[in-house]
Amino acid sequence: MNRDRVGALFAQALDLPEAQRADWLAEQCAGDEATRAEVERLLRADAKAHDFIERSPGLIAQAGSGFELQAKLAPLKRSLEGGGFAVDAVVAPAGACGVDDLIFRDGFDPRMLASPAGG
């Protein structure tokens, strides 16, 4: 099966009314059933694909995700930094989280930990 030929036949078939494609394809592919089957398969996929991959994926911050936590942590972070501490804040992935602990290590370089709400 020649991939270039499959592509060319697919493109040409798209220009035909749907009702004419089967007969046209049979004529073009006489003796080459593998090519005909592959082009027909792609045409069926084309008919069903519709919005498939028509919208780019996006990265979103959902309600209850780490961005709400970040909003809670920000004042605390500012307070610590104002007090001369170096803060390495991390934010939570999706899911409700609360800040339960601050751990101060040597050198006063706290890291904020978050635990699941109710946990």
Added chain:
Amino acid sequence: MTDDVETLIEAARGGSAPAVQALFARVYDELKILARKQLAGAAASTLNTTALVHEAYLKLAKSDGRGLHGRVHFFALAAKAMRQIVIDHARARLTGKRGGGNVQWIDVEAASDLSGGELAPDELLRLDSALTRLGEDEPRLAQLVEMRFFGGLDLAEIALLQATSERTLNRDWRRAKAQLYVHLHPDV
């Protein structure tokens, strides 16, 4: 283009694999920085990948009217980098949280959720695999999908960048979509 980016693009066009890798790394890093900034913005709840790619271009390039071929390479690489970012997020989404017990170290990389349009994270990973296979057989079609789906460019923009007709690209797009659809839905 800024000098180093332009130099890398020229070297990449000349076939330098290290230049391609270095350029990809620059673009990838810039996209991640821009993504974090946008997602951390108080008013930003959704990251538009199209805007992100264009913003990365504006930041890394000087718009001086030259270097159309440079823009093609840039946007192709930026789309590839966005693909990697999106797929990494999809894997992280499926992997779930790390750590044990109730106290968890939380990774800023997983701080955003992923919307794949109509595709769930696992489907995005399957699409990624299918796209890799398509790239082995038909690299031009795979690049078109990267630029349109992951890079967010529309066919008119891609046609301009590649100096080809929209009609040709539309045919290629439908064929690429059909082939990827078949991979994800083999019983079609």
